Amino acid sequence: MGYRTIGALRKVNYEDKELYIDYLSQNLSLLNESYIVQPISKISLSYIIKDGLCNEKNRALLLNLEEKSTRFHNFNNLNLPISMNPGDYGDIRSSSYVELDGVTYHRFIVKNGNKTFEIDRSLDRSHNKVSMWNIDLTWIDTRLTDLGTDIFMREIRKSTIYFMDGEVVLRKQILPAKPFRKLQIDNKINNNFYTMDIETITKDNKLTPYLICAYNGKDSVISYSLDQKVLFNTFFDQLLANVKSTATVYAHNLSSFDGIFLLKHLLSYGKVEPLLFNGKLISIKIKILSEGNSKTILFKDSYLLLPLSLRKLCTAFNIPIPKGYFPFKLTNIFYTGVLPKFEYWTGVTISEYGLIKTNFGVKMWSFKDEAIKYCKLDCQTLHEILTKFNELIFNEFKVNIHIPLTLPSLAMRIYKTHYMPDASIYQLLGTQEENIRQSYTGGAVDVYIPHNRISGTINQSVTFALTKNAELATILSYITLYYYDVNSLYPYIMAKTPMPIGKPIAFTGDIRKIDPNAYGFFYCEITSPNELNNPLLQRRIKTVDGVRTIAGLGTWEGWICSTPQRGEMDNAVKFGYSFEILNGYQFDKGNIFLLSSPRTEVRICIKNV
Secondary structure (H helix, E strand, O other): OOOOOOOOOOOOHHHHHHHHHHHHHHHHHHHHHHOOOOOOOOOOOOOOOOHHHHHHHHHHHHHHHHHHOOOOOEEEEEEEEEOHHHHHHOOOEEEEEEOOOEEEEEEEEEEOOOOOEEEEEOOOEEEEEEEEOOOOOOEEEEEOOOOOOOOOEEEOEEEEEEEEEOOOEEEEEEEOOOOEEOOOOOOOOOOOEEEEEEEEEEEEEEEEEEEEEEEEOOOOEEEEOOOHHHHHHHHHHHHHHHOOOOEEEEEEHHHHHHHHHHHHHHOOOEEEEEEOOEEEEEEEEEEEEEEEEEEEEEEEEEEHHHOOOOHHHHOOOOOOOOOOOOOOOOOOOOOOOOOOHHOOOOOOHHHHHHHHHHHOOOOEEEEEHHHHHHHHHHHHHHHHHHHHHHHHHHHHOOOOOOOOHHHHHHHHHHHHOOOOOOOOOOOHHHHHHHHHHOOOOOOOOOOOOOOEOOOOOHHHHHHHHHHHOOOHHHEEEEOOEEEEEEOHHHHHHHHOOOOEEEEEEEEEHHHHOOOOOOEEEEEEEEEOOOOOOOOOEEEEEEEOOEEEEEOOOEEEEEEEEEEEOOHHHHHHHOOEEEEEEEEEEEEEEEEOOOOOOOOOOOOOEEEEO
């Protein structure tokens, strides 16, 4: 932090030693309030020794400090007075009245060392407009008379500082953040895409691709070989020959299967950009520059858009072409002969196998022909499913499905296009996002009544049952218990109650001393009642078995959501919890669904135990 000046040169006599020590002590106290407190490594004194005694006038300067009530705070290494009184800034050099925007102000020019302040005070003394000459710094002080006679706030640059009785009680700063922008509807439907599938056999205890198919709604691309370089190069060459500039290729379960094989062989064709999230492969983009022509192919996972098996999707979308069957345990890709035996087939019942055998008849069965037919059918089926899904979404929302990578991102795209108000939801990144996420500990599963016995004990009942061979109910009395589960509670609350909107405002201090209804996410010291059978507030703790979520008693520090009259913080106060707010993020609140609230269902299921 460098050096700080405790005080200017003062004239003292030898007998003023105790007075001078007190003077230095008071100055050190002022510095602690004015600057960020750092350990003091040393104190340096500059002095001159002169003959004779100093007069009383100069000695009195030592005594002025105790009577001076003005305190200071530090802003960008400037020591600014915590006061709305122009005289506390220094020596008033001039005073006049000026008119600004049709309002009359009392203007003071104040000199303090090498700093000059221009202070325009309103006639009712409710606010000051302050600027510093030769320094590009201005601020506005506003007295908060509804909170007290000596409370005011200072709006300076992007910060707002609140003072109470000469002390800083709260600091606010608007964080830099960009709002999510509304999206435009798509003008026309786009069904220009490919589907692909890779078939493998188990060779030397590992999966080895031997067949790749792709389909664009009209034509198919087929590559068949156990030579991996030949297999993938043949497929890519055919695919690139059919792509003019850009193409989207879907593989069902790209993330966990097809993408693993693709990545290695794509590298030799151009710049490969895999997208991973939480260690999971989401998509692969390859950019190819050949003979002056640029082509971009995006491989996506259709399972992330429609998270069901292909067979179940055929049923859900009423696809007339059923997903086929294949003897996956057969590993000879050049086999020709009779229909493979039942033990080579997976996911097939004995009756289904009998039907396959009957339909096939006495024809010659070829591994290559049947594998290609099976793989092409998978690609055609997936293409028809995605086409129907795209038409469904486009007809309802005028949005194509091909830009989003996952089903949640598609839902977000629909929301941004139709439901999100302008400049309402801002992007949170870095520390503030991590902090706010800590306020969410997940849903709670609470047991309020641990058993339904109202008399007797387990030991009594077991002993009685063993000796008398009688029913437990003969000595135990029971009551009926219920358990409750609420469906769709999160979307219901989001649709029906205010949500955080606007730019986040970071603050330090107890914000509720200034704003009792402050809304946001607070980092607090939390103290629970000493005795509470069912604690309300959850927190995460580290154990030898990993992070665990508990709802316990005691005192701890953590993040919590504060929503006036409804939030968990205000609700916990009713049960005896106390909170010391240390810092946090404040938000405005509003309805984030602009046109209409999404249709939601809230069902309570009650079952007897």
